[in-house]
Each structure stands twice: as C-alpha cells, then as structure tokens.
Amino acid sequence: MSTPDTARCPIDHAAMLGPTGCPISPGAAAFDPFADGYQQSPPDYLRWSREQEPVFYSPKLGYWVVTRYDDVKAVFRDHQTFSASIALEKITPTADEANAVLASYDYAMNRTLVNEEEPAHMARRRVLIQPFTPEALAEHEPMVRRVAREYVDKFIDDGRADLVDQMLWEAPLTIGLHFLGVPEEDMDQLRQYSIAHTVNTWGRPQPEEQVAVAHAVGNFWQLSGKILQKMRQNPDAPGWMPYGICKQKDYPEVVTDSYLHSMMMAGIVASHETTANGIANALKSLLQQPDVWQELCDDPSLIPSAVEECIRHNGSVAAWRRLATRDAVVGGVHIPAGAKLLIVMSSANHDERHFADAGRVDIRRDNASDHLTFGYGSHQCMGKNLARLELQVFLQEFTKRLPHMRLAEQRFDYLPNTSFRGPKHLWVEWDPAHNPERAHPAILAQQQPVRLGEPSRQTVTRPMRVERVTRLTDDTVLLRLVAANGQPLPKWQPGAHIDVECGSAELSRQYSLCGDPADSGAYEIAVLRDAASRGGSSWVHEQLKEGDRLRIRGPRNHFRFDESAKKAVFIAGGIGITPIAAMAHRARLLGMDYEIHYSGRSRKLMPLLDTLIAEHGARLHVYPKDEGHRADLTALLATPQPEVRLYACGPERMLGALQACTAHWPDDTLRVEHFQTEPPTLDPAKEHAFEVELKDSGITLPVRADQTILSALKAANIDVQSDCCEGLCGSCEVRVLGGNVDHRDLVLTRGERDAQDRMMVCCSRAVGEKLVLEL
Structure with a gap:
C-alpha cells in the first residue's frame, strides 16, 4: 500500500488528532462556545453532539465536552475522579499586564463552595447551609414580593419596557444583598463588577480588554472586603454573611477569614447574576409561546412547575468545568488523567433520552425537576431554592399584573462566555389601558403560595377531556383523551403509561398507552373492568363519559422498546x-x-x-x-x-x-x-430495622421495621419522586452505592436487580444493616 501524498492536502492531519491520538471530527473541530450559535442556544448548537458524538475533544477550547444527560450526571456524581477545582479557573489565560493589575489589588479569590474538594467542601456546606433551607427562606418571601412589586410599579403604565434594564438586573441584586445581609449601596458599581467577574472567569476578553476587566475585578474584590468588614461590626444582623461570621466562632478552621472574603464576592455573583439571567430566560421562553403564557396566566397554580420547566429548558447556568484526577471513561470515551472537561448541562437538559420532546416548553412536564441546571450531587447549587423563590414570585407578579404582555420585535444578544447566559435586553410591550388592576384593584392583594423543594412529578397534572369512549369488549373500554386546551400532547414511546386521577387526586391508577405514538393530538388507553377493583376501573366504567374532564400525569416509560434488537x-x-x-x-x-x-x-x-x-x-x-x-x-x-x-x-x-x-x-x-399488584404491607414481626446513608447529603437515617425507606426520607425533608407507592411505576428509583437490596418492586429486570445498583425506595429494603444511596 502506497503512502498518501499529504503535502498537497490543505488540512493539517496532525492537528486533527486529539490528546489520546484519536481523530477529531469536523463537528468537534468547529466547536466554539464563544460563537453566536452557542450563545443563542447551547442545546441546539450541540444537537449534533448528543446524536453523534456525546463526548468529544475540542481543540479550540482544549477541553473534553460532555453533552448527554446520563454522562453529565455521572461526571457530577463522581467528585473524586472529576474534581471541581477548576470551576473558577480562568478559561482564557490573562496576559502578564492584567495579572499585575489584579495583584495590585491584593486579589486573592480562593476556594468557595463551587470549586473546593472534599472533605473541606462538605464540612463547610454543612455549617453554612441552614439559611438556604425552604423553612429559612420562607421569611424572605415578603421582601421578595415587595421588591418585585416596587419595580413593576415603575413601568406598569408605560406600555413598553426593557425588563432586563428596568427590573431583572437590579431587583435580584437587591434581593441578593438582603439575603447576604449587605446594605443597599454601590449598586451601579456592583453591576459593573459582576459582569467583569463573569468575563474574567468564563469569557474570552481580548488582550486590550483584559486590563480594564482586571481593574473591575480588583475593585470588586476590595469592595467585597470592605462590606465584609462592615458586617463584622454587627454580626447579629440578619443575612447569610453575618450567619457565616457567627459560625466562624464555633468552626474557625472551617470558616476562615480568607474563605469568608471569597464567599462574599462569590455570593454576590451567585445570588445576583444567575438569578437575573434565569428570570429573563424564563420570561423569554414563556412569552415566545403565547398559548403557554396565557395558560399560566389563567392558572397561576402552575407557576412552580413552570419554573422547573423554564430552568430545564433555558437555564442561566449552561455549563460547569471539571478536572480528571485519574484516567476515566465517560460515555464510552477514554478521558486521560489531567484532562479538563466542559460539562454542558443545558445540552443534557435537552437530551431526548431523558426528556421526551425536550425542545418544547411543557409547563406540565412531570420530570422537569430532574434538570441538571443546579448541578447534581455534593456540589448541587446551595442557593437553588432562593432562585426558585424569586422566579415564582416574579412570575406571579407578571402573570397577575401584565397577562397581556408580549415580546417586542428584537434580536437577543448574550455576553460571550462558556457558562452563564441570559439576554442583555428583553423588550416587552402591552396596552396599559388593559392592565387588570385598573378595573380590579383587588387583584394586587391576591397571591399564590410558593412551593420550594418539592419534585414536580407529585404535583403536576395535565387536564384532559374524554373525546371518545369505545367499547372494545363486554368488560373493556377504549378511552381517547385530548388536552383540555386543545394543544398537542407530549411525545411518547411504546411501553409508556400515564397516571390517571380516577375521580380524585388520592385515587391514581396507571394505564399503558396503546394508540399511535405519532398521534400528538390524543392519548388512548384501554381499561378493563376488574371485579376486584379498588376504585379505579369501576370509576372509569361507571362514571366516565364523552366530554368529561379528568387529570393525568406523565407519560412515563419503564418498559422501553429496544429498537436496535434483531x-x-x-x-x-x-x-x-x-x-x-x-x-x-x-x-x-x-x-x-x-x-x-x-x-x-x-x-x-x-x-x-x-x-x-x-x-x-x-x-x-x-x-x-x-x-x-x-x-x-x-x-x-x-x-x-x-x-x-x-x-x-x-x-x-x-x-x-x-x-x-x-x-x-x-x-x-x-x-x-x-398491570396489577397487591398493595405492599409491612409486618414488623417479619422485617428488620436498618440504616440508609445518603452519600450526597452527608447524613444517615434509621429506617424502622414498620417503615419504608421512602417515608423515612420524606420525614427527613429529603426530596424523592414517588407516585404509586406499590413498586409499579418506577417513580421512586434511586441509585444504590453500597449494601445489598431486598428487591420487592415490579419494575427492574433480573439483570438490573442482580447489579444491585438501583432500587425502588417505596417498597424495597436492605438485606443487611445498611444501604448507601445516591441522595
């Protein structure tokens, strides 16, 4: 075989090989997270990767890029192999002149909860987490509502506004400062400094910009230090930073001076920018689909689930970075020790393998809270529920006061960077003459409850109408169900089922879909009249008729059809x-x-x-x-x-x-x-007590002989999806990291049971004295 003459080829073949010697595909070679395609929509930009090459090496960035849901989650999960130490490392090295500027400000940004490793990370997290719990955040709800109301008041009668400039940038900063315990001052400077910090860490500033950015970051660092010193004068004041100052007295080796300074600066960025961008992204996604926006305005009880779906569909945190501490395999691809990874959560959140019809904004999506925007595992965002609180209150304010709001014609621009995204401007329009409060001032006093820390699957239902009832046999009817609002339904795959509320939320039954998956206009289920019915089938046969309304959850699929089989x-x-x-x-x-x-x-x-x-x-x-x-x-x-x-x-x-x-x-x-089972019962005389260690939460719980693991988790305020509580639906599946499981579900296959790496916590138990769960 002759050697090809590469001298005439315009492509540098040596440059097209990755660090492991494997060829780099054209898609990987072209990947540029600073390009407009990635900035406009990382999930669309990386669709090719999810479909063809879910883990690839980017020569432009010098990182391995991970884009599928299971792979991203696996990297988050294994914090020992994939260190968070580079999460705040500058993605673009700065020139000596800019570094000298930072040094002149004594800039010493060090470890924070975002980029530190174990055991230091979990030790600090445990000490500092209490103000972030749903119970503690409840006291901030009135303040959040007041701030949201005051900002909307400023432009409610104008008929046109740039929501980013006129509200969504400053309001979350004000709320963040309140939460941190910072006085409301230097707002304009903080805004400039926060942007500079993002560009400095995750952006690609040009050499001529780096010096100016360095000055802004240095000033941000010094201002953070000055604010921290003010707080030390009044450590009993409300706020997370005073809380940390008080905890320093009890845990001086855990909460150090340098750590508090770094967290002061990081806390301002985290509580401000990501939330501001998140609210802007959510409003943009909802207003781009007027039917969905109107549905939300008509039924504000959907706002909590809409928040989860918006965070999934268009979150403000697109990607994080990790460092491989040893050789590893991700998605079947060898990752060498020392490699840097860009794990793109926004792409994972659009993985069709986990989120059916992922490109669609479905405010009733029952697994929206599975999103990875807040990360996963030990480094999951500690402020996630503060962000949820703000998003819910802001959406309540807009749907109540400006339901007739619409997007103005515009092009959306973003600050080029790998990780954080939100539109620079968000122009909306409305007719002030139609403001609801003009005719009904009492609506200003109306407010929906905020729901924090609750998975969406238990609470989100989809209203349906019975379009047709067809008798298939003497004891079986076929129901054709359509969306009550006439909209297309989420896609489903063969083997999927829906949960039907049979007359009440307390009586839910699972029925397999038997129609055509290509028919997005309706779901079809066949229901057998069971002589031993506990209420479900008898309700369908005796009470349900054409034109009736009912509520469903799903579809969900734990009986998947393998299309690759021979x-x-x-x-x-x-x-x-x-x-x-x-x-x-x-x-x-x-x-x-x-x-x-x-x-x-x-x-x-x-x-x-x-x-x-x-x-x-x-x-x-x-x-x-x-x-x-x-x-x-x-x-x-x-x-x-x-x-x-x-x-x-x-x-x-x-x-x-x-x-x-x-x-x-x-x-x-x-x-x-x-399709049927006996409700599980526990006989304490035949069961034994055991412990479950929650690896990601860092706690261990006892499970009594008369208690399920699920009930023990809920009693400890640990969020776990659940539905049937009979081991049928698969909602409560969790990963098992250690111990042997006594499987009692009807979902897992023989091989999955033998693997001992997952279980249904509603019914299965421990064989021995302890299980270690990935929670």
Missing part, C-alpha cells in the same frame, strides 16, 4: 395487550422481525384483537382459552436466540411462568410490565 417476541395476556400493541406497531414500521403471542379467555373478550389481526396478519398468534388453545411458553422459549428481546405484559401467573421459562436466557432478554 428480533422482538411479544407475549400478552388479556388487557396486557395494551403496551404490546404499541410496541408491535412500532416494530412493523421499523421493518423489524417480530411475532406476537396473545392469550385470552375468548376472542370476544380479547381487546384490540380485530385491529391486531388487520395490522399484523400471520405474525399474530392467538390463544383463546375457550377454544382449547394455550400458548406453550416452554416450547416457545426452549432455545435462547441471540439478539432477541422478549416483551411481556399480562396476569401475574403468566409473568411468573415466563420468568421460569427464560431463566436460561441471557440476563435482561425478558422485559415485563405488570
């Missing part, structure tokens, strides 16, 4: 055909090899049978019991087949038989969905 074998019994029907439909569209085995008492009692016959023909095998036909599962599954997936849903007896028939098949070949 062949799929579907096994269903009775009403268990509902998720199988959607999976088989998808398999046919993909051109996959598949077969369906459907058992029932009689043909007339087998839901969807005629539709399945018409769609799948000879691939469908039907076993009506009254005709003497029974599926021979033992013979069907006698020989394991490579690259085959088995999917089953039906009565517990059938699923138990399948487990036995496939014991000799590879782990995780069989995937099952349970």
Whole structure:
C-alpha cells in the first residue's frame, strides 16, 4: 500500500488528532462556545453532539465536552475522579499586564463552595447551609414580593419596557444583598463588577480588554472586603454573611477569614447574576409561546412547575468545568488523567433520552425537576431554592399584573462566555389601558403560595377531556383523551403509561398507552373492568363519559422498546395487550422481525384483537382459552436466540411462568410490565430495622421495621419522586452505592436487580444493616 501524498492536502492531519491520538471530527473541530450559535442556544448548537458524538475533544477550547444527560450526571456524581477545582479557573489565560493589575489589588479569590474538594467542601456546606433551607427562606418571601412589586410599579403604565434594564438586573441584586445581609449601596458599581467577574472567569476578553476587566475585578474584590468588614461590626444582623461570621466562632478552621472574603464576592455573583439571567430566560421562553403564557396566566397554580420547566429548558447556568484526577471513561470515551472537561448541562437538559420532546416548553412536564441546571450531587447549587423563590414570585407578579404582555420585535444578544447566559435586553410591550388592576384593584392583594423543594412529578397534572369512549369488549373500554386546551400532547414511546386521577387526586391508577405514538393530538388507553377493583376501573366504567374532564400525569416509560434488537417476541395476556400493541406497531414500521403471542379467555373478550389481526396478519398468534388453545411458553422459549428481546405484559401467573421459562436466557432478554399488584404491607414481626446513608447529603437515617425507606426520607425533608407507592411505576428509583437490596418492586429486570445498583425506595429494603444511596 502506497503512502498518501499529504503535502498537497490543505488540512493539517496532525492537528486533527486529539490528546489520546484519536481523530477529531469536523463537528468537534468547529466547536466554539464563544460563537453566536452557542450563545443563542447551547442545546441546539450541540444537537449534533448528543446524536453523534456525546463526548468529544475540542481543540479550540482544549477541553473534553460532555453533552448527554446520563454522562453529565455521572461526571457530577463522581467528585473524586472529576474534581471541581477548576470551576473558577480562568478559561482564557490573562496576559502578564492584567495579572499585575489584579495583584495590585491584593486579589486573592480562593476556594468557595463551587470549586473546593472534599472533605473541606462538605464540612463547610454543612455549617453554612441552614439559611438556604425552604423553612429559612420562607421569611424572605415578603421582601421578595415587595421588591418585585416596587419595580413593576415603575413601568406598569408605560406600555413598553426593557425588563432586563428596568427590573431583572437590579431587583435580584437587591434581593441578593438582603439575603447576604449587605446594605443597599454601590449598586451601579456592583453591576459593573459582576459582569467583569463573569468575563474574567468564563469569557474570552481580548488582550486590550483584559486590563480594564482586571481593574473591575480588583475593585470588586476590595469592595467585597470592605462590606465584609462592615458586617463584622454587627454580626447579629440578619443575612447569610453575618450567619457565616457567627459560625466562624464555633468552626474557625472551617470558616476562615480568607474563605469568608471569597464567599462574599462569590455570593454576590451567585445570588445576583444567575438569578437575573434565569428570570429573563424564563420570561423569554414563556412569552415566545403565547398559548403557554396565557395558560399560566389563567392558572397561576402552575407557576412552580413552570419554573422547573423554564430552568430545564433555558437555564442561566449552561455549563460547569471539571478536572480528571485519574484516567476515566465517560460515555464510552477514554478521558486521560489531567484532562479538563466542559460539562454542558443545558445540552443534557435537552437530551431526548431523558426528556421526551425536550425542545418544547411543557409547563406540565412531570420530570422537569430532574434538570441538571443546579448541578447534581455534593456540589448541587446551595442557593437553588432562593432562585426558585424569586422566579415564582416574579412570575406571579407578571402573570397577575401584565397577562397581556408580549415580546417586542428584537434580536437577543448574550455576553460571550462558556457558562452563564441570559439576554442583555428583553423588550416587552402591552396596552396599559388593559392592565387588570385598573378595573380590579383587588387583584394586587391576591397571591399564590410558593412551593420550594418539592419534585414536580407529585404535583403536576395535565387536564384532559374524554373525546371518545369505545367499547372494545363486554368488560373493556377504549378511552381517547385530548388536552383540555386543545394543544398537542407530549411525545411518547411504546411501553409508556400515564397516571390517571380516577375521580380524585388520592385515587391514581396507571394505564399503558396503546394508540399511535405519532398521534400528538390524543392519548388512548384501554381499561378493563376488574371485579376486584379498588376504585379505579369501576370509576372509569361507571362514571366516565364523552366530554368529561379528568387529570393525568406523565407519560412515563419503564418498559422501553429496544429498537436496535434483531428480533422482538411479544407475549400478552388479556388487557396486557395494551403496551404490546404499541410496541408491535412500532416494530412493523421499523421493518423489524417480530411475532406476537396473545392469550385470552375468548376472542370476544380479547381487546384490540380485530385491529391486531388487520395490522399484523400471520405474525399474530392467538390463544383463546375457550377454544382449547394455550400458548406453550416452554416450547416457545426452549432455545435462547441471540439478539432477541422478549416483551411481556399480562396476569401475574403468566409473568411468573415466563420468568421460569427464560431463566436460561441471557440476563435482561425478558422485559415485563405488570398491570396489577397487591398493595405492599409491612409486618414488623417479619422485617428488620436498618440504616440508609445518603452519600450526597452527608447524613444517615434509621429506617424502622414498620417503615419504608421512602417515608423515612420524606420525614427527613429529603426530596424523592414517588407516585404509586406499590413498586409499579418506577417513580421512586434511586441509585444504590453500597449494601445489598431486598428487591420487592415490579419494575427492574433480573439483570438490573442482580447489579444491585438501583432500587425502588417505596417498597424495597436492605438485606443487611445498611444501604448507601445516591441522595
């Protein structure tokens, strides 16, 4: 083989190799976080990466870039391998002249909660966290409302405003100063200094700008020190910094003088800029979709969930940085020790693998609070609930007083940097003659409660209307549900289910979606009338009719269909055909090899049978019991087949038989969905007490013999998603870092159980005396 003549090639092939010797793709070579594409929308700019190359090396930046949800979360989780020590390191090294300027101000910004490592980080976090708890933040709510009201008062009658210049920059700074305990003064200087700090750390200032930036940062540092000295004169005053000064007396080695100075400056930036940008981003996202904005104005109880969705969809913190302390693997890619990583949370928050229809603003999204904008694990943002408080109150003020507000025609510009983003300006318009308070002054006294520290899944429902009720069999009806507001519904994948409130919020039941996933206008579920019903199916059959309203949560999917498999074998019994029907439909569209085995008492009692016959023909095998036909599962599954997936849903007896028939098949070949179970009960005489160590929270909780882990967590104010509390829905899944689990759920596969790395805390327990959980 001849050696190619590279002398004529315009590309420097040596430069196209990464630090591990692997070729750099065109997308990776072109990646530039300071370009307008990234500034306008990091998730859209990095869509190619999430789809093709989720971990890549950027030669322009000198960093490894991580863009998918699971990979970003894994980096956050492993704080020993991926150190936060470079989080505040200048991403663009400054020239000697600028460094000399900083030195002239005695600039000594050191470790803060953002960039320090264990064990120092958690020790300080525990000492300083109390003012950030939801209970402590409640006392600040009246102040936040007062500040928001005063700023809106200034322009409510103007009909046009730049919300950033006229409110969203100064108001969060004022609130941040109150929270920190800083006097309201030097606001203009603080604004300039805060911008300079962002440019200095995360931006790319040109050489001629670096000196000016250095002067501003130096002045910011000195002003922070002066404010701190004033506070020392009155350490009993309210505020987080006086709280830290008092704690210094008890923990002088933990809360040092230099640490307080660094936190003074960092606290101003964190409480000010990220919140200001976050509110601007939220309003921009909502106003860009007038139907969503109107829905929020009509139902302000949705504001807490809207806040979580806005933080996910368009958060103010786009990325953080980490340093690999040893060789590691992220997303299947080797990361060498000493490598720097840019972990892009804004991209992870748009990962379709975790957030269905991720590009859409869905203020009823039930897993919006899974977002990574606040980070994850031990370095999760300590001020997250302060930001939530401000966002909720500000949205309450705008939806109440300016529901007719709309975006003005404009181009949105951003301060070029890798990590923090919000529009420089946000122009809105409205007709002051239509201000609601002119006709109804009493609305100013109305206010919605603020909800902090609560996962969205438990509280967010979607109003639906029953468009059609079709009787499939004597004991089964098909419901076609459409959104009450007529809008398209979130996308779903085969195997997904929704939670239906059957007459009340206290009675919720899970039903698999069996319609066409491509139909965004409606969800379809089939409901069997169960003689042993505990209220759900009897309510559907006896009370629900066309035109009625109900509420749902979801969709959620813990019964996922693997589209990469060579062949799929579907096994269903009775009403268990509902998720199988959607999976088989998808398999046919993909051109996959598949077969369906459907058992029932009689043909007339087998839901969807005629539709399945018409769609799948000879691939469908039907076993009506009254005709003497029974599926021979033992013979069907006698020989394991490579690259085959088995999917089953039906009565517990059938699923138990399948487990036995496939014991000799590879782990995780069989995937099952349970549609009924007995409510779990705990007999203290047969159970034992144990402990759960919450690794990320740094605390250990006792779990009594008559208590579930979930109830112990809630009693300790630890937020965990939950719904059915029967081990069916998978909402309460948490990762297990240590100990052996007594699995009692009906969600995990055999291989997942054997791995001992996850559990459902609503029902599963410890085999031994202790479990270590990733919470």
